[in-house]
Amino acid sequence: AQSVTQLGSHVSVSEGALVLLRCNYSSSVPPYLFWYVQYPNQGLQLLLKYTSAATLVKGINGFEAEFKKSETSFHLTKPSAHMSDAAEYFCAVTEGDTGRRALTFGSGTRLQVQP
């Protein structure tokens, strides 16, 4: 069984400040991990993915995440927030290429960027 915990349902940062969105996972098999972003009234857009290659992965819009097996974490960061980053962010896990393909999502973190 898999699960994802996102700490903080709402995060507020100032424009230009560091963005840190937390994600911890639980998986009985080596996981694949994803971050998705959802803008209002839109579907989910893939930001980045970890699939057992490099532990530091870079995605679109300047975001990156680091897979830390010892901490079972996959936190999302961006050095400098833009107003356009305001959205809801979801962390998700699957069981890799030999296991269950369905995504298990966290409950989401709404990012607010203050001018």
Added chain:
Amino acid sequence: GAGVSQSPSNKVTEKGKDVELRCDPISGHTALYWYRQSLGQGLEFLIYFQGNSAPDKSGLPSDRFSAERTGGSVSTLTIQRTQQEDSAVYLCASSPTNPYEQYFGPGTRLTVT
């Protein structure tokens, strides 16, 4: 190229009626997924298709829910005898042979009155 498309974008139906939701995946994508997003339950997996077969139906919440995929392409999610708790946004995603990247459509917002 064209992304995943879903229709209708919004559907309002009366309790007890049947509804059909359609998903057109990205051309050539072999895998197709249905998810549901609601305020109370967040994002939940419903069913996964590989080609026309559904090896994972574990997320379907009741026997009122069914889905099919024809020609390895279009999929239809059917909800029979809709209930108010079925109100949600139904999201479809597809992925290529590489199964790691799922691309989502804009969703169908279903409201059961």
